[in-house]
Amino acid sequence: MVTKRPEGNLPLELTSFVGRRHELARARRLMTQTRMLTLTGPGGVGKTRLALRIAADAHRAFRDGVWLVDVAPLNDGESLAPAVLDALGFRDESPRRPDSGLVELLESRQLLLLLDNCEHMPLAVAVLAGKLLGAAPELRILATSRETLGVEGECVFTVPPLALPERGESPALNEAVTLFAERAAAVQPDFTLGDDSEPVAELCRRLDGVPLAIELAAARLRVLPVTQILTRMDDRFRLLADRRQTTVPRHRTLRAAIDWSYDLCDPAERTLWARLSVFPGEFGLEAAEQICSGDGIAADEVFDLLVGLLDKSILARAERTGRARYRFLDNIREYGHAILANSGEEPALRRRHRDHYLGLARRARHEWFGPDQAEWVTRLQHEKDGIRTALEFSLDEPGEAHAALEIVSSLWHFWLFAAGSFGEGRRLLSRALESAPEATPVRADALWVAAWFALRQGDVDTAMPLLGECRDLARRLDHPAALTSVAHFSGLAAHLRGDHREALALLLEARERYLACGDQAGVWMTLFHLVIVHSALGDGDQAAAAAAECLAMCEGRSAYLSRSNALWVAGLAQWFQGAQDRAAALVKKGLDVMRRHDDRWGVAESLEVLAWIEAAHGQEERAATLFGAAGVAWRSVGTATPGLRPFTDFHNICQTRVRGVLGGGAYTSAFQRGAGLSLDQAVDYALDVDRSSSAERPQPSVLTPREQEVAELVAQGLSNKEIAARLVIAQRTAEGHVEHIMTKLSLSSRVQVATWFTHHCR
Known part of the structure; x- marks a missing residue:
């Protein structure tokens, strides 16, 4: 049996931790006496750094890990529970309130939650902390704030400045x-x-x-x-x-x-400092150049000015998958924001900030079904604070809600992969639809996306009026693309109602419409749903043909994340036909890609189907273990069982049979064994991977010296053209090296190459 690894998301310490021996000892004592400890004190006194060290030291005491939530970038109390879910790695796929899902997820877990920088929303933090502590007896909360939070049972520790040397005594050890x-x-x-x-x-x-x-x-x-x-x-x-x-x-x-x-900053550095305060958290060079240039600062001057601010310790730098990211310490950002607010530039800067993320959303929507899917997932994950701030601006500023409609609906995949919260996307889109009732093509598109969100959660009753309104509006505006989406998702709704014939007719109509307008992503999604409907109708040949076409489209576009989902649905089609070995091979082939890209919903679906397959093979104990692991995966996306009703029926039938064969005690034991696995361990179990083997992952020696050199440059964020220039080789040669690296390592993106190099070669 695999021993569960400690979990958590605490950042690595990039500089030495100095002193605080007495404070650490006192905090440790207090942590044994209270379930909520709040570190208070003025800005800059070291609350966050002390809390991180306390949390790191306490890691082994918490079975389910130590988890950091940075509250500073959040704009309102509504975003707090989704942020905690996101930090914990859970997905909010259910229509219920996020705090309700969070309570359910934490009630049986033993973990430490570190809520950092809570002073701008003390009431929201206090309310959520009270709910969580009341429902989860093994939960502990450590918070930092410039003021107390007022939670019942809260213990407050005021962090003092560092000890100072008395005059006349040696300062060397101070x-x-x-x-x-x-x-x-x-x-x-x-x-x-x-x-x-x-x-x-x-x-x-x-x-x-x-x-x-x-x-x-x-x-x-x-x-x-x-x-x-x-x-x-x-x-x-x-x-x-x-x-x-x-x-x-x-x-x-x-x-x-x-x-x-x-x-000590020159005038241009001061101006950039103030303008950069428009970012709520981390930002990249491209965003800084686009948003903060102009009016005295040229775009090509921004980089040198950033270097100046880094040299003066105004900005901090981090590296994310080979790309530089920048952020302020909280106090320094506030200082810059005060200057920006007094400069008269803030309204224009906030609009430029919003427009940057609107442009990013449009690009992501256009480029999603292609070779850069993994890069888009990573980029949007890093940009989520900026995206949320852009949405808040659009929703709060009169006359700007139409932009929020477009951002949310363009990033439908963001809420699935990067933000990890369909529930959050659904709430934001609902709010935007209420705020922007004007009859526009943007609203028509937002309506079908809202319907898709509802259907993804099995909420057919909510989806149908949205699709009806979208149909009427699209006809008035002569918007054929929206009408195509209405046909598509009306077909999915019919399937969920059990009317598979109507579903088939609508999906075939949508497919022809998507083909006519060249919407490859739409064609792919329709094929995916056609596989399921053909399978439900018992038409195995048509299901297999649709699955083959679905896979071929992904491979033709190098859309590897979509391919993993296509492999799953192809496996499902084989399961419907009774071809269990073929079904298992297809599902397993996609499962590891889903795990690498944190596609929690896909992992849950795959574990579920593999449990059915093991049961069909007479491996009831493995099936029960996989049901336990799948249950954890389903809860991590905000639901207790497969979300769509047809799959819930299959789940219940299979689970009842397995329990009947094993008996209650043996079933419970195997189920709990699966539930005790981490997500990684559950996937390893499903794939029969033995992590004790030294060959579990490709080692650096798999690559030639030149390929290792190229992998390092990929990890630094260089393009093929830049790699060619650095190594004095042809660009085509550089492209060939990158392709060989991906092939040898079974990777599908440059982000994965960068991650592999960081883990194995540094």
Whole structure:
């Protein structure tokens, strides 16, 4: 039996953790005495860093892991529960409220939830925390906030600044001085305290031991020695003291440190700092260039200005699958936002921000059914905070809701793969439809997407009026593409009602319409549903033909994520015909791709069908184990059983037979064994993969030295053209190397190559 691995999503520490021995000891004691501990204190005092260390140290005590939710990018309380679900890796596929699904998912789990930066929505956090703690007896919550949250039973720990050296004592082992020295060495490798120990100690005293202020000051060693830093800080504090006597001293200190960093920026860097505050979380270079250029900053100047802000520790950099991403610390972003708000540029910047994500949504919709599916999933996952902010702007700004309609409906695949929440997409789309009632083609498209969302959750009663309104509007506007989608999803609705003949006629009509207008993605989706309907009608030859055409389309377009779903539906068709071995081979072939791309719904469907196949083979114990694993997968997308009624019927019939053969005790034991597996372990079990084998994954030696070199450049985010230039080879040769790498490693995208290289070659 496989031992379950610890789970969690805590980030790696990129810099050393300094001091806090007493605070850690006290927090550990408090964690044994309370189920909710809130770390409070002013901005920059180190709440987040301390909480992350506490959580990491406590990891082994929680069977189901330690999970971080950054509350800072969220705009309202409605988005809190979906964000927690997302961070936990669960999918909200059900029509119920997200907090209800979250309660159900956590009630039997033993985990630590770290809610970071809660001060801008204390009531929403308190309400959700109270519900979760009341329903999940083994749940613990660790929160950070600048104020207490008011949860019943909450224990509050005010995080102090770092300890400071007394005058006259050696500062060498002091926490604040050590932090300065370590950060100084990072920017000036030959830095040692030496004769500077007392000036550094004095500087730390002036900064009140606030870690953020100390780190910002250490970054100034690139341009000034310690003594000059101290002099400039003295001058600044005297100036500030006259203006901010009513401000908390620590806030004055932190503000002074950021003021000083702002003064050291040149005018263009200051402008970019303010403009970049329009991003709620991480952002990429392309977005910064498009949104923040203009009015004195050319697009090709943005990169150099970003480098300047990085050098001054204004921005932090992270690497995501070979591409650079940037973000502010929370206080620094707030500082920039205050400047932006006073500049008069904010309304225009927010509209440009929204327009960037509207353009991104249009591109994603157009390019989705093609070779870049995996890259789009990854990119949209990284951009989800920006997407949500763009949607909030469009929904809150008068006259802009039409843009929200288009963003949500264009990104129907985003809510499935990247955001992980059909429920969230459905709620946002419903809100946008209410806010933008105008009769436009955008509304017509949004109506059929809303119907598709409802059907995906088995909600036929809600879908039918939406399809009816879409049909009427499309006819008025002469919008044939929307009429085609109405035929398609009316066919799916008929299938869910059990009227398979009507479903077949409507789906065949839709397929012809999609072909006529060249909509390849529409043709593929219709074929997928035709396989299911032909199978339900007992027409195995037609189902097999539709499945073969569905697979061929994916392979012709190199749409590998769609191909994994096509393999599943082809396997389902074989199961209907009784060809169990062929069905298992097809489903398993797609399952590993689904796992690699975190297609939770696809994994759940695959485990479900494989359980049916094992039962047909007389392997009732394996079937029961797979039912247990499938149950966990179904709950991770927000439902307890297969969501569509025909599959629920098959599930119930098969499960009843397996339980009858095994007996209640043996069935429960096998089922619980499957339910105790992680998603990765469940997939390994279904695929008969032994992770103890050294050959479980391709090793670096599989590649030639040149291919390893190319894989490294792919991991750095270089295009084939850039790789060719770097290695002084023809672009076609570079393309050939990349194709060989993917073939050897059984990978389907550059993102997967980057991930493989990071895991195996670094």
